Amino acid sequence: MEGEPGAPVGGDGDAPLRLLLALQDADTSADQLAYRRGHLPEQAALDLVRSRLAEMDRARGGVAAERAALSVREEELERETAALVARSAAIDERSRSGSAGSYRDQQAMAAEIETLDRRRAELEEVELGVLEAAEPLDAELARIDAERAPLAAERAVLEAEVGAAAASLEVEVAETAARRAPLAARVPAPLLAEYETLRRRLGGVGVARLVRGACEGCHLALPATEVDRLHRAAVGEVAHCEQCGRILVP
Ligand SMILES: [Zn+2]
Structure with a gap:
């Protein structure tokens, strides 16, 4: 040149x-x-909020899975307890009706009811332990949810702002293209x-x-x-x- x-x-x-x-x-x-358009400050803020939300959701997912496992355990214990109660009631009923007449039978039934009651007491202890383990998890989930809510609201606001900024730039892009075309045609x-x-x-x-x-x-x-x-x-x-x-x- x-x-x-x-x-x-x-x-x-x-x-x-x-x-x-x-x-x-x-x-x-x-x-x-x-x-x-590629460097909107609103977009940078939105990206930051989105990544914080994603991080929060990952953490929440882990805690929620732990909590769900405890719920399953709780239901199992409740079912087992209900079965014990039903079995106790049936034996008690039989004992009262006098259908098992012998003293030996009565003794056997009383012993079984005692065993069932002991097992029930054990299950209650285990269930209490499960409920205690669930408490801090529930608190953590509530804490995450409370922290997440305003961030999700911020995300919605920023999404709207990015949309508005992009739309206004689009108008300028169209105006510039309209200004360029007749010039290019004449060179x-x-x-x-x-x-x-x-x-x-x-x-x-x-x-x-x-x-x-x-x-x-x-x-x-x-x-x-x-x-x-x-x-x-x-x-x-x-x-x-x-x-x-x-x-x-x-
Ligand atoms: Zn030069």
Whole structure:
């Protein structure tokens, strides 16, 4: 690129280069909008809240599983107790009805009821232990739920904010695209192609103004002789910055 003059673009003076600068402005705006869309502060806050909620849900899941296992154990104990009670009642009934008449039978039944009562007392102890183990788990679940609720509300608010911010950016993106299209249509095709190539290669900036002897693309000052040559170049001639290679508009 070395600052050599490119092909003259002809036509009405330097209009194509002015168009190209306007096109660059529109493209820069579009790039900035895309960047803003990808870096919404609301989105960053939302991501943070979401990850905290996910962490909380994982912790809650572990505690809930432990609590559920205790509930299952509680039900088993209750069923076993109910069976013991039923068996005791049946023996008691038989004993009272006198159907088992002998003293020996009565003794055997009394002994069984005693065994059943002992077993019931044991089960009650175990059940008490289960209930005691459940208490801190229930407290932990309640604590997590209390902490989770405001965070879930915050997530809803942030989701709405992200949606609103994105929608407003979408409007600007559409406006920028509408501004760009007629400009691109008026820039001569070879110049447009070169601009696009330079833009891809040089961080989105393919054309720059020459301001006070410096290229606005790379911000480096050009040698005075080069500046002088650019200012005296034929109108419409396409020049390049000898430092960065961008199309340079004096
Ligand atoms: Zn430059």
